Amino acid sequence: MRGTGRPRTFTAAVVTACVLGSALQAGSAGAVAGCAQESGHWAPTGYVSAAAYGARGDGVTDDAAAVQCAVNSGSDVWFPTGTYELGASVSLPTALKLTGESDSPTPTVIRGTVPGLVLGETAAATNTTRTGTITLQDLFFDSIQVGVNGTRTSAVLERNVFSDARGHISQLNSPANQQLVLNRVIGTNRVTDSVFLHGDRSTDAVAMSLYRTTGLSIQRNVIGLELSESGRLEDWPGHANWTERSSDGTVNPSPARVSLPAKLAALRTALALGDSQGHYRSGLYTGFDSLLNVDSNIFDADPATPSLRDHAAYLKGVSGRFTRNWIRGWPNAAEGGVKVRNSDGPLTVGANRLVDTPVLLYVYSDPTYPLTLRDVDVCANVLEVATHDDPAHAGITYYENVRPAGLSGIRVHRNTFADPTHTTGVTAGQLAPAVLSQTEADAITVYASNSYQDTGGTVPVTVPAGITLAPVAGAPASDACGGLTAPSYAARAYGG
Template identity: 25%
Template sequence: MYASEFGIVANSKVDQSDKIEEALRVSAEKGQELVFEDGVYLISRDIIITDDTNMRAENIGGAVFKSPEDDLPVKVTNGGWSGERIDEAKISGFIFDNVTVSFNGKVDNIEVSQNAFVNATPNAKDVEWNGQGKKSVSDTLHFYGANGTFKVEDNVFLANKTDEDGPAGIAAIKTYDTEDTQITGNLIGGINKATLDRPEYSDEIKALLSAVQAHDASVDVNDSGYLQTGIKAVQDDRLQIDGNWISANTSEEYHRDHAIYMHNFRDGEITDNYVAGWPDNAGGGVKLRNGSGLEVTDNTLDGVSFLTYIHGGKNRDQFFNDITIADNVIKSAYKPIQFWASDTGAEVENFVISSNKILKTGSGGSDIQLITDQSAGQKFDSSDILVYGNEKFDGKPVSISTPNGPNYTVPDSDPVVDRVDPAPAEPKPTPTPEPVTEEAKPEPAPTPAPVEEVSEDITLSIVDTNSNISVGKLEGGTEISLAQIEAGFSIEALVDDPTVGSVTFSIDGGPPKVENHLPYALFGDSKKLLNPGEIAEGKHVMTVKAFTGEKGTGTLVAETEYSFEVVADKDAVQPDDGSDALEFSFFDAKTDVESKKLVDNMKIDADDLSEATTIAARGQSDDNDIAYVVLTLEGHTVTERIEPYALFGDGNGGTDLLGGRSFDAGSYELEYAVYGDKNTLIEEGSVNFDII
């Protein structure tokens, strides 16, 4: 459907707001895409969109939504918590001129891609800022996403200087309390201070920049980083910030709140981003505060630094656990990497700073600075932070300082240092073997035996993380397929000793990963469901140790060491689905999209299922003799004669699943009976599963 079909007129001086909103409602109800032809569409109020909205510019950057330039921006929005529920929406290809996009409340699966945001008027306010006097601060956001799952990809966010006196800048992206959100491939500000090698813009970004210049020549795409914040993320779970260009103008007139500011996070990654042009001080750079499970790798920080903080007090997450900052390139005159712990109650565990390349351009100070408030009574010690393998641009070792005294023991650059063993007076060999270094690692034979004696108290289980079911044991000479790892993989240590307080995992002599609670899993867990992770193709040695105390302290009670190999030419092992005749899956009955395979005895996160979930089955082979299937769950029984055999039935020849329900936490049993011709019973049984 095209916008012109609804009487919407481009390049008119007449407000098109009412017609646009009505056209979006009708097209969404019909499940059709609404395409906007090239031109400028004047709007003067918020545009409220509904579920299943799919709006697209006919050509990238060809359609422009514009509100009056002297007014505060209007929004394309769901209307916040008072709006209707949106389970899916797409916005693609527009230039938003003094128009922002905002989703908050009952929303999910929102995709905003290949758009350009320009000329947003800051809503500036003078406020007292952290004892620094009055600061001009703005709450204008190009994009805001809260309480759902979002994909923000290949967009351009620009902010030109709007006042010679230096008003507040605007924020490009803010997220709050989202899950599995992806912020990827966006250009935030114009790269005007690049001094290091930076990746080339994508074709989508180049097309948008050209379209912006064609629309408004006053927008300087090379000097459009008058931003207050690049990306601000608060209380997000599993957020990905990957492959973005994030720049700003270094003007000190503007209040800054960081290129990336991420706090109270649970799992996620910041990878392959290029950050430049921000003030090289405490207001610029990449700031990480309070959270767990974050990988920060392969980024380039050009003239800015990493600022990592842990606070107690009222923060949701009063810890800084399982954080890795590795393989980044950092050029800064300030403090290339700084860690600061303050406030009573702050907890740190398994914080790793490794293999970063650092150029400190300013005089004085160290490359890595670790600061703790000695009066705060921190809940961590030197075993909780590892710093190794970092070097300067010229290959020399980095300098590391701990200004408040010996609160940390910084290991040597050699990752063989075993931070979890009780520290002896001198680093002498212990009766148990040290982790095998890359240089000393033996080449295992074609069918190698375990490298060392194996304790019967530890069993290593290979787990399919999609179902949380074991698909085999890790033993000497075990081969694990890359397909298994890519499908969702972890290793769980099963320890037959009630005194165990923690378990450590180390691969190829690398830094140990510490697990302080069940399940003891190589990549950790979320709500007792194992997180997936990766191991590179090739031969490896894994060492697993069990201790009586937390954080790898106390008495070593068990140890296992195995050699194994990750291979490419091998199929993944699938969990037993519990039936020879049928294969089962969870589906979202509203979208008919498969959510997850269902196999016997699996565990699944309730958040992975929609409020309209159904279960459907198909025959295991094309040449089956199934006449009908009877399914029963919690007293609800259905007889289905056509694939898919759906728990709540289906229409349109099986293409439209019906019904659906929500699943609360608990244990469930799906009973099934498969019949052939003349009511012959082919198979009957049940599939059990737990919702966590």
């Protein structure tokens, strides 16, 4: 529904993408020649309409220059429903919102048209003076990478959808095909209630890639989806935030937003998306992120993905919490599950439900990351085991390939193993040329509170010959998973 100048009832949506570095300041002159605002284009209070600067949203016209003009106006930008093709990068200042329409079943789509396209700049910004919050809400990004860089920038992304109908994610960051990149953002940061789709089996896609973020919260997102089953998203915790009325005081809070399944159905038809949208190398890739909170997300990859698999969540050098997530589709092997590597903690991996995929604790020889694993709790997870293709890496495992490895305070407690064979448990091993020492094994405490779901019996602990690591009674002095319960979710198998 395109605004025509007459007031109407509307619940706004926000789309913002910005990367600091050489990003244009709001109101900068001369960045785009011939910028002129036309009257008669409705927008919520405090916003300007992208249509007022000539953006057509017809899925054909290159709207990059018009969008840049709207951004340079200094106001938050609203996008009427439509498909906005961008054939060039759009550079955004900090403290800016771009808003899409949420009361229409047709989503607001931002699409890339050339390889190397990104919203914002490419620099891993070192600017220390520019501050602000980059906000993206209710946008559908297709075949485009969204990147936010900035040492004094906050990023807020809510109710967005990322897809890749063109078989590549246009990008400037490496490696290729990262849909969302957050680099050095700090402060009140969050990525919530969003959906990540990728249907191309030939590329190694990563949904979210992080580096040196601080205080980032990733909650209630869906990574991977069988689109024919999108109606089941009504059981997903983030679903309500797509249908409730807007809490944005600058926008009329009525009527209610259109539901996510309705918009996904429209997107599927418009972009000719296939059913399987879960072809991911990794759902979440991190590096030196501190105070990270990853909670109540769904990681649901298509197990038929033939390309490289590199963990549902790869947590490198991270502190924070990874809790109450539902994970399926990565193998019950060394490439699967949740991998924690080279961390100084504190870090809690707790109350997650892992369907046929493990928790992996590693120290690798790496010149970038510390050769340590410290202050890590693995607790209250439920591990459902149906396959035993790689018993050495199933369940909860610790491995190292470097000596010496600095280990301390690794606690494994109150995990439940749903394995009818009663063979999956806890493994502490070694990778050549390293050899696990008794001192290192003593830094790992496995509690007798880990049990099998059907019998309550204590799970086995497997270690190299000559090493002692037996389950101990009791509990840690402080339960990092106290009050947390692993989620359940009624997702059907891909192609089912």
